[in-house]
Amino acid sequence: MSTDLGKRKFIKQLLIGGGGTVIGAAAVKNLLLSELNAAHNDPSAAAAELGKFAREAKYYEPNKHGIGAVKCVLCPHGCDVDDGERGRCRTRQAHHGRLYTMAYGNACSAYVDPIEKKPLNHFLPGTNILSIATGGCNLRCPNCQNWEISQSRPEDVARYDLPPQKVIALSRVKQVPSIAYTYSDPLAYYEYAYDTAALAHEQGIKNVLVTAGYYNQEPLRDISRYIDAVHVDLKSFSDYFYKEVPHARLKPVLDTIVTLKSLGVWVELIHLTIPTLSDDLKEIKDMCKWVVNAVGDDTPVHFSRFHPAHKMLQLPPTSADTLVNAHDTALAAGLHYVYIGNILLDKGQHTYCPSCKQPVIERRGYTVTANRLQGGHCPCGNKIAGVWQ
Amino acid sequence: MQAQLFAFLLGFISLTYQLVIVREFASFYASNELIIGSIMACWLLLTGIASTCNKLRINPLALAFILIFYPLSSLIALRFLHAGFFAVLTIDPLTSLLLSLITLLPFCFAVGYSLPQLVNAGKQFPNSSFSSIYAWDSLGSVGACICYSLLLADWFSPLQILSLGSIIILLLSGASFSKSAAYTPKALSYFTLFIFIIIFAWSRNIELFTTGLSYPQQDLQNVTFSQHGYIVQTKQQSTSSVFVNSQLLSTDSVSLETEEQAHYILAQREQVKRMLLVSGGSNSLFTELLKYPLLKIDYLESDPDLAAIIQATISDKYKSRLTFYAEDPYKFLSHATEQYDIIMLALPTPSSFYINRLYTTEFFSMLYPHLSADGIVALRLSANINYLTPEVSALISSIYKALAENFKNNLLLPGSHVYLLASQGRLNPDIAALPAISALKPFFLTPDYLRSIITLERLADLQSALLQNAPVNSNFSPVAYWHYARIWLSQFSQSAWWYLFCALLGGALLALAKLHTKSTVLAFSCSTTSFACLGLSLLLLFSYQILSGHSFADLGLLFGAYLSGSFCGSYFQINATVTKRKQILGADALVLLLSLLLPTIIFALSRSYQLSSYYILLIVAALNFSLGAIQAWQLRAISQTLSTDLREAASFIFALDFLAAALGAFSISALLLPLIGFKACAYVFCSLKVLSLCVLYLSAPINSPTEASPKRKWLGLAFSLAVLALLGALLLSDSTYQYINAFTLNPNYHLWLIALMIAAIVAIVITLDSSVELEAQLTALPRSNGLVIFRWLYFLSFLPALIYPLFRCVFKIPFLFCHVCPQRCVFGHLRPYLIPWALTINLERRKWCYNLCPLGTLQECQAKATKSQNYVHSVLGKFLDFLPYVILALTVVIYLVVWGGDKAAVNSLSSSWYEYFYAGSNDPQTLVIVSVIMLLIIGLFRRRSFCSLLCPAGALSGLLLKMQRLMSHKRRG
Incomplete structure (x- = not known):
């Protein structure tokens, strides 16, 4: 009897509970969710376009350890990517034994900036540059200013349908002499940047990579054929810093700088001077000496003021004294072109001729106020390193 | 002791x-x-x-x-x-x-x-x-x-x-x-x-x-434990910084951001004489602001400790043109008489309810009277101008809309932040062309730079990023806070966070479920009370912060009031003659009442800006005290009904109390409040208590019905008839029926009815008891179990929806043609859900009809008061017994033939047949009104005349009950 009662109770519970739930769901759906849905954007729109932006990646190898898995060899991380998964950069996905970039043409940003804002002080000064980016990055910097872009998957932040041809067309419309692959690391959208740079190079438009330089040599050499200038973010001269903060290593970045220089690409270095983490003067001195020895004393180095961002909110901005000391240390180490950025200071703004010590390019913030260069030479006749035309 | x-x-x-x-x-x-x-x-x-x-x-x-x-x-x-x-x-x-x-x-x-x-x-x-x-x-x-x-x-x-x-x-x-x-x-x-x-x-x-x-490698200049948290002033070499709760508040070196903050706004007007700066003061900002020669600045900081620190760090050369105020901005604006050319809100991001209140439409409306004719209100929001995430767009949109509700002209400007400017006067997006930029020559903001950053394309992109249907950020619907929380969370890997969140929530629910197995109804009542009381108390605390500003001392006193209530509720004995069951019920009903009233109370307080904060404190403290007392009172009653081992009983109740409160703390502050707002939150607690009451009500011992006194029976009848008459009168009058119509078509009313139905379903599943023989159940029906208040709650809630068609139906027979009705009323809207729900609930001993249906309640009151009988011993009586099945068949046929909304099917019918029932307007129909009156009169002699004669749902449920009865006989036979 009790079993029978138990069964009856169960069936009744099922009927009442199930019936009530179904009707409730219908009521909520029809009466309430219809209003709520109208109030929100449809997120499926971006996902629906995922396939459109997929292209086979250039640098990968089969991985013997998993069916459909591959090994990405674009950067020193060397991610082993399982079928359906993505690498650290969030842009490369393994699919049935092949690796695809999901960031081909789905740019999230395409704006014109002054080139001094990159910052590049020895490359077409006073001009504007078209800056494009997609989502994704192979590093995890907790102080990233563009974390909304760099720490996202490309389809999550996609905004434009901008294949390489359209980028070139846009740069013509905007009348800019160069295109920057920036905001997130262009390595994340290597294939897209590669094809765009090749097309731009063909049409006489210059290409600039704004990168952390964490590349493997082969892909770096490959893309460098079309690149005119590279702004490398040399975050620190300490391998410990690289391991702990962006979760990378120092050596591949140094190798990138040397390789680029050896290939004749114009290189400027930026060092974000973070209080307590990368503001040690001895380390800065060692870094500058390495730059002088490895890539030459005419390589511009920018010391940029840190401002709290992303997950690194509990540090103060870099003090002016620290930046001035770093600037002086770099000059003492033998560098000719040293700049201070992102702070109101008279020092470290202008380009001085190493020979006559007179300013040849004067700047105010991100604006060139005077340019005395004559065919890339100081009025005194000394050649100033850079790409001026 | x-x-x-x-x-x-x-x-x-x-x-x-x-x-x-x-x-x-x-x-x-x-x-x-x-x-x-x-x-x-x-x-x-x-x-x-x-x-x-x-x-x-x-x-x-x-x-x-x-x-x-x-x-x-x-x-x-x-x-x-x-x-x-x-x-x-x-x-x-x-x-x-x-x-x-x-x-x-x-x-x-x-x-x-x-x-x-x-x-x-x-x-x-x-x-x-x-x-x-x-x-x-x-x-x-x-x-x-x-x-x-x-x-x-x-x-x-x-x-x-x-x-x-x-x-x-x-x-x-x-x-x-x-x-x-x-x-x-x-x-x-x-x-x-x-x-x-x-x-x-x-x-x-x-x-x-x-x-x-x-604060490594920094000299600590000052450490203050203020009302708002830790304020630390540090110095690293020449740079001085102020941190509040480890977040950088200000620093004294000029950057691009400082220049934008000053010149984007001040350059808009040729002469700026007086300015109000709310928070964010620093030497660097004042350096830029005071480049404007006529300017005098009133600086307002709500935390007195922080204001003192900022004042101490400001260079003496600026102080002659600065006046410092340490007061809550709402209070300051309520008594200030100054008119400002610029009001700049340099506030932290809306990372809490307290800060969010300074980004709301209510606050902006208070700024309006303090602006000169073409004065400007300006604020900035942290955003990456190269790409606005959907969360940032939503945040900007909700605040932009709040500004747009109060000011004619609004402008979004790109920079290192997104700047929002609002004014009744003209606003110029072409900052490079403004005379002040050429005259003052800022370091970063050169005309060339500005022209390359503030482009038409960027301005258009910012405008297009605004969501058209974004809700307005307001004090009690803090959507900006919610969007900011989403932005903040998007920095981290959320999957693990949500897994842990779900695990904790699940753990608490499992623990509650385990405890519920000991005494389901009591445990349910106890845990929902703890959840709702803590939730309501949090609502009150947050509301107080919004209304009166942040004061640690006040919040402590308010929380103390809640705990004092707990002390009194648990220490002092309530009238011993009241049964424990009624005490538990009473506590549930009081929480329900408070949660229903709370939005209205908060709304009333929010409109009383002139009311002294002491009165607000007193009112909120009294409410908190009541909540604490009610909760403790119920816990005490529950503890006294448990007959188990004392330590086990205490452990049971403490665990229930803490776990339910944990669920409350977790879900309310993190999810419910920012997601659905204060009002909806209060209604969630209200629904929970309805559910709890429902469980108590339906779990009443079947063999112990309590007989109401004759006086109370007549009182019940009088009350139900009075409500019916009042609603009927309002519906009959052309001047008032529109109000009832508007009320019944309000989505909140529908939501409330849905919540009541869900509560009834859940309660029935929880309290289902098949151990009682069906015959015993049937003979015990109908019954009153003492929880009359619950029946009246359903009566009052559902009555407007159910009787509306009787007075204002566009068909001659109400309730029958809703599926093809061109002017749907509340019943027409809800019929697809209400009727199946009622039938589902009726599967368990016809509980909808006998316990919850408002028409059933009305008829039950009649039957009890007049002692009318079930049967009329006549041929007519036997015919009347058969009538409901005819009505049921007719309903089914009409529903199937005139299929919902299918005009073709309707048109294929003989037009005279269809048109006969279609009245063409929703004017009251005499025949229907007369029928209603007659049914009420019949109800005095025949028990539940409408239910047994005309209600198709009742007829169907009656059939089902008879089938169950037959099966029960067969099983026993």
Whole structure:
């Protein structure tokens, strides 16, 4: 009897509970969710376009350890990517034994900036540059200013349908002499940047990579054929810093700088001077000496003021004294072109001729106020390193 | 008495520790309500789980050791952990949660375990030991609240505050050992410990050293424990910075951002004489602002400590043109008489309800009277101008809309932030062309730079990023806070956070479910009361912050009021003649009433800007007190109905209380409030209490119906008829029926009815009892079980929806043609759900008809008052018995033939047939009204005449019941 009662109770519970739930769901759906849905954007729109932006990646190898898995060899991380998964950069996905970039043409940003804002002080000064980016990055910097872009998957932040041809067309419309692959690391959208740079190079438009330089040599050499200038973010001269903060290593970045220089690409270095983490003067001195020895004393180095961002909110901005000391240390180490950025200071703004010590390019913030260069030479006749035309 | 004293101490030190630790987490680990809610939830969850471990036997010395030393050592450990592992990084929510779980575990375990043990120890007071311990524990917490908020927080450092509890326990333990034989050595050891704690905790150097660990390589110029958190002023070389809760507030070097902040706004007007700057003051900002020659600035900071620090850091050369005010912006604006050319809000991001209130339409409406004719209100929001994420777009949109509600012209400008400008006058987006830019020559903002950044394309992109349907950010619907929380969370890997969140939530629910198996109905009632009371109390605390600004002392007093209520509710006996069941029910009903009234009370207070904050404090405190008292009153009643082992019963109730409160703390501050707003939150609690009442109501013992007195029967009939007559009169009158129509078509009303139906379904599933024979059930029906209030709740809620068609139907037969009705009323809208729901509920002993249906209730009142019978012994009576099936068949045929909304099917019918029933307008129909009156008259002689004669749903349910009866006979036969 009790079993029978138990069964009856169960069936009744099922009927009442199930019936009530179904009707409730219908009521909520029809009466309430219809209003709520109208109030929100449809997120499926971006996902629906995922396939459109997929292209086979250039640098990968089969991985013997998993069916459909591959090994990405674009950067020193060397991610082993399982079928359906993505690498650290969030842009490369393994699919049935092949690796695809999901960031081909789905740019999230395409704006014109002054080139001094990159910052590049020895490359077409006073001009504007078209800056494009997609989502994704192979590093995890907790102080990233563009974390909304760099720490996202490309389809999550996609905004434009901008294949390489359209980028070139846009740069013509905007009348800019160069295109920057920036905001997130262009390595994340290597294939897209590669094809765009090749097309731009063909049409006489210059290409600039704004990168952390964490590349493997082969892909770096490959893309460098079309690149005119590279702004490398040399975050620190300490391998410990690289391991702990962006979760990378120092050596591949140094190798990138040397390789680029050896290939004749114009290189400027930026060092974000973070209080307590990368503001040690001895380390800065060692870094500058390495730059002088490895890539030459005419390589511009920018010391940029840190401002709290992303997950690194509990540090103060870099003090002016620290930046001035770093600037002086770099000059003492033998560098000719040293700049201070992102702070109101008279020092470290202008380009001085190493020979006559007179300013040849004067700047105010991100604006060139005077340019005395004559065919890339100081009025005194000394050649100033850079790409001026 | 010793047990009560220890309960008092336990309450005191546990709440003190909780307040200090929450403040510490808030200061070091991202101070938003999300994290604070999580930590409070962890606290309650761990204490709740520990209180279920009543079977364990632990050495009291070990417990005392934890209570004495753990608070101090855990605080120091937290600071070292922060400095060692996370000093430069914001900790993600998952780590915060894990860290709080690990940190709190030993202490919460000691407290949670001790409470049921104290109840057992104090059992010499029969029937009141649980309530007595609960009362003393609450009283200790009240003491802690008052001491902390009025004295300790302002005058003592966190280490010193924690040491107080340790010292008291140490002295008491020492005193208890003084009676033992080995008095001298133990007394000496206790004295040594006492000295050690004093030196350790009261040394300012240790406090500064451990705080300074989080600011490496910086000289600590000033450390202040203010109402709003830790304010630390540091100096690194020549740069001075002010941090509030470890977040940089201001620094004194000029950057691009500072120039944008000043010149984007001030350059808009040729002459700026007077300006109000709300928060964000620094030397660098004043350097830029005071380049405008005529400018005088009133600087407003709501935290007096912070205002003092800012004032001290500002260079003397600026001070002659600055006036400092330390007051809540709402209060300042309510009495200020100045008119400003510019009001600049340099506020932190809306990371809490308190800050969010300065980004709302209510606040902007208060700014309006203080602006000169073409004055400008300006604020900035942190955003990456190269790409606006959907969350940032939503945030900007909700605040932009709040501005647009109050100002004619609004402008969005791109820069290192997104700047929002609003004015009744003209606003110019072409900053490069403004004369002040050429005249003042800012360092970064050169005309060339501005033209390359503020392009038409960027301006258009910003405008297009605004969501058209974004809700307006308001005080009690803090959508900007919610969007900011989403932005903040998007920095971290959320999957792990949500897994842990779900695991904790699931754990709490499982623990509750396990406890519910002991006494389902009581446990359900108890846990929903704890959840709702804590939730309502949080709503009140947040509302108070919104209405009167942030004051740690006031919040402490308000929380103290809640705990005082708990003390009174558990300590003082309610009228003993009232049954425990009715006490529990009464508490449920009161919580329901308070949650229904709360939105109205808050709305009324929010409209009373002139009302003194003391009155607001008093009202909110009284409400908090009531909530605490109701909760404790119900807990006491529940504890007295449980006949199990005293320690087990106490453990059961403490666990229920803590776990439900943990769920409340977790879900309300982190999810419900920002997601659905204050009003909807209150309605969620209201629905929960409806559900709880429903469970109580439907679980009434079937064999113990209580007979109402004749007077009450007539009162019930009079009340139901009066409501019907009133509604009928309002519906009949052309001047008033529109109001009823508007009310019944309001989505909130529909939501309320849906919530009631869901509550009924859940309650029936929970209380389903097949052990009672069907015959017994049928003979017991209809019945009254004493929970009359619940029946009336359904009556009042559903009556407007059910009787609307009787008075205003566009068809001649109401209820029948809703599926093809061109002018759907509330019944037409809800019929597809209400009728199936009612039929589903009727599967269990026809409970909808007999217990919940408003028409059934009305007829039941008639039947009881006039003692009308079921049967009329005549041929007519037998025919009438058959009538409902004819009506049912007719309904089914009409529903199937005139299929919902299919015009083709309708047109294919003979037009005269269809048109005969279509009245063409919703004017009252005499025939229907007369029929209603006749049915009411018949109801005096024939029991439930409408239900048994005309209601198709009743007929169908009656058929089902008869089938069940037949099956029951067959089984027995």
